[in-house]
Amino acid sequence: MYHSVGDCSDDPYRITVSPARLERQLRWLRRQGLRGVSVSELLAARSRGEGRYLVALTFDDGYADFLDNALPVLARWGCSATLFVLPGRLGGVNTWDPLGPRKHLLTAAGVRRAADAGVEIGSHGLTHRDLTRADDAQLRDETAESRALLADLTGTEVTGFCYPYGTVDRRAVEAVRAAGYGYACAIDPGGLSGPHVLPRVHVGQNDSAVRLLLKYRLHRLRRRPVAGLR
Known part of the structure; x- marks a missing residue:
């Protein structure tokens, strides 16, 4: 689970990795015999009884720096990814982070550019609202x-969702499933399991090879197998 790729000098939420650090992390990944792919590609491989050497890479929030700082690094190491964006905030900034700094979000054209480069586009919600506190209309x-909105923007079916803040409950899961998503990503889903609450590992600037x-080994030990996935 990545977020922004850029300047880490002011990063109170630890959501940023530098391009150089991402480069080293992907190099480490490939040296382990692993390849970064989108969530959809990983799930499709798992459904065929494959995917042992694949790892899903996700980038939350749809920061504009993805195009210049992340996409070239992914391409150099033969990796793809899933980018979770906010169609209600295209071209805006991350106002949900009160401590700042303000980071620009992708425009509609930027989202299409990422999709054209082979990046899977998923939804991170409309406006980055905590679904566990949303009313029915929200x-x-x-x-x-x-x-x-994302289907109209990209011209392709959108199958993936990512819960803002990682917060999730059964009501949110049911809403995501009812909306037609094939899978959804959380962080720590607690007692929930299944393809609509996939757990992830946060990756940050301080994550060296060791x-x-x-993290890779502990994640496999701490997370029980997801029901419905091989």
Whole structure:
């Protein structure tokens, strides 16, 4: 689970990795015999009983720096990814982070450029709202409306969702499933399981090769197998 790729000098939420650090992390990944792919590609491989050497790479929020700082690095190491964007905030900034700094978000053209480069586009909700605190109308907008907008924008079906803040409950899961998503990513889904609450590991600027190895192994130990996935 990545977010922004750029300047890490002012990063109170630890959501940023530098392009150089991302380069080293992907180099480490490939040296382990692993390849970064989109979530959809990983799930499709798992459904065939394959995917042992694949790792899904996700980038939350749809920061504009993805195009110049992440996409070239992914291409150099033969990796793809899933980019979760906010169709209700295209061209805006991350106002949901009160401590700042303000980071620009992708425009509609930027999202299309990422999709044209082979990046899977998924929804991160409409406006980055905590779904566990949303009323019924807000829940529909954040799930179904955001999916429809992204489908219109990219011209392709949108199958993936990512819960803002990683917060999720059964009501949110049901709304995401009802909106037609094939899968959804969380962080720590607690007692929930299944393809609509996939757990992830946060990757940050301080994650060296040793830390990545520990995170990779501990994640496999701490997370029970997801029901419905091989």
